[in-house]
Amino acid sequence: MTAPTEPPTALRRDPRALWRAARGPLAIAALLLAVAVVVAALSPRTNRGVLDPQSPAQQGSxxxxxxxxxxxxxxxxxxxxxxxxxxxxxxxxxxxxxxxxxxxxxxxxxxxxxxxxxxxxxxxxxxxxxxxxxxxxxxxxxxxxxxxxxxxxxxxxxxxxxxxxxxxxxxxxxxxxxxxxxxxxxxxxxxxxxxxxxxxxxxxxxxxxxxxxxxxxxxxxxxxxxxxxxxxxxxxxxxxxxEQRSLTELLPEGWVWATYMGWVTALLAVLWRARRLGRVVVEPLPVAVRAAEAVEGRARLYRRARARGHAAEVLRDAARNRLATLVGTGDRTGMVAAVAARTGRAPAAVDALLYGPPPVDDSAMIELARALDACEAEVRRA
CATH class of the missing domain: 3.40.50 (Rossmann fold)
Structure with a gap:
């Protein structure tokens, strides 16, 4: 692979050389701007004051x-x-x-x-x-x-x-x-x-x-x-x-036919160069990734992004799904009441644990995970 070419040393170190290289395009741009200003200044304004009830001009009203x-x-x-x-x-x-x-x-x-x-x-x-x-x-x-x-x-x-x-x-x-x-x-x-x-x-x-x-x-x-x-x-x-026109009305007729012929040519080229595929071949994956490694990798991503709220919601959602199987309901009110009845905890504390705000720091995140595990263990024992 060839290395990208650098600009000549004279252009990088000498501002005058840079100006000499750029003055041609700048001159063309200035010329185009001047032509645009002249055309705009000389364009007739025939509609100014025409049938204007406040205009005293000949064409006013x-x-x-x-x-x-x-x-x-x-x-x-x-x-x-x-x-x-x-x-x-x-x-x-x-x-x-x-x-x-x-x-x-x-x-x-x-x-x-x-x-x-x-x-x-x-x-x-x-x-x-x-x-x-x-x-x-x-x-x-x-x-x-x-x-x-x-x-x-x-x-x-x-x-x-x-x-x-x-x-x-x-x-x-x-x-x-x-x-x-x-x-x-x-x-x-x-x-x-x-x-x-x-x-x-x-x-x-x-x-x-x-x-x-x-x-x-x-x-x-x-x-x-x-x-x-x-x-x-x-x-x-x-x-x-x-003046309303569709896109096909604005395009010249030759462009429309050229577009059609281009699509036909592309289709023929695809049919000509397409490979004839055989039956699907099943191959084993080159690497087997353990579930624990996948969980740890995702946890590292959450920690690096400081996404405590998202991580906490993932933990709470998993705990709620498991608790719903144990208590027989996935409704928020029913689940809070059932968990409180089986564990002896206050309903407000259960609601805050399962549906509360995100943790403010890493220690609160660890405490939330432990509290969810403890609550689930109490429900299972009950």
Whole structure:
């Protein structure tokens, strides 16, 4: 066997040589860190302030929230599924980003009895929150369109910009802002005993477009139907429903087939190299170990580990098993009473001997062993 090679003496004694050997990997690590920082700094943050009721930016919704408050509507923000537990009837929940919802958040929205307003949801969210409504097209009109329906909120608003997504709805639903193919950009359905409004975009809710056409009236009519509005800007609580994938879906198809072929190859190799075993041959053990030696060896291990409690429990358990055979019961109460009756000892003393606390030192351990032997001998004589 060759001895392990030691580093050169120059590297072990000269710090400068060690630095020269390590500066290459350190330089690569520093370069990677710098690239990561630059990429993170230059990455667009398009979602910052978007549809935020406290943001005065172009894509924020501070103007709409202010108008609703002036109208007497209480505007609250919710971020997690736990914030929706106390939301019930007499309230409206606005979901500006349905595509971000995880399964736990979808279940929380489905459990609440408040009315819902969903902005541009996909089929994954519609299946849970608005059954029967499906996405028809994502190339709808982004110009003001007439309501062309009997929904009071849309009729009062008139033409409005409803977004680029259109939907198909069941017959009992109310559809507004239809396109030439019969799909609608606004759908209102009854689901779970509450009203769910599905809107194909968020243009009518932003500061930049709120004043255009009937956008403000449409947004205020949809969100101001109840005195309480919960603005649900969800934070991550798991993987969004639309992004949930199984392991096999994440792996490329070639990797799946390669895995199967690898298992087949391994199985063939096992069959090829497997030895043909004959009948079982019985051989005597090379060494016979006496029981006393085994007991002494285990006792030395207990003593080395100072496991007095474990050793004492082993002694007590063995004594209790032998006493149970002698007195005819293994129950604690019955055994204590029977042993006390046969030996004349107090029941409390018998209970402490057989079920008491562990010894505090080695001398107490020896005394416990002697007491157990004496008690067992008294029961046998009785």
């Amino acid at each position: 501070m103007a709409l929230a202010t108008l609703l408050r002036e109208r007497g509507v209480t505007v609250e923000e919710a971020r997690t599924s736990a914030d929706l537990h106390d939301v019930g009837r007499g309230a409206t929940v606005l979901v500006p980003f349905p595509e971000r919802l995880s399964r736990i958040q979808l279940d929380a929205l489905a459990a609440t009895e408040a009315d819902l307003v969903l902005l541009a949801p996909s089929d994954g969210q519609l299946e849970v929150l608005a059954p029967g409504v499906t996405v028809d097209s994502r190339t709808g009109s982004e110009i003001p369109m007439p309501a062309a329906c009997l929904l009071p909120a849309a009729v009062a608003a008139g033409p409005a910009v409803t977004g680029a997504v259109t939907y198909r709805a069941p017959r009992d639903a109310i559809t507004c802002y239809p396109d030439e193919h019969g799909a609608a950009a606004l759908v209102q359905v009854r689901a779970g005993g509450r009203t769910v409004v599905v809107l194909g975009g968020d243009d009518a809710f932003t500061n930049a477009d709120l004043a255009d056409e009937g956008n403000a009236a449409l947004a205020m009519n949809l969100l101001g139907a109840h005195p309480r509005l919960v603005w649900f800007r969800a934070v991550p609580e798991g993987v969004p429903v639309d």
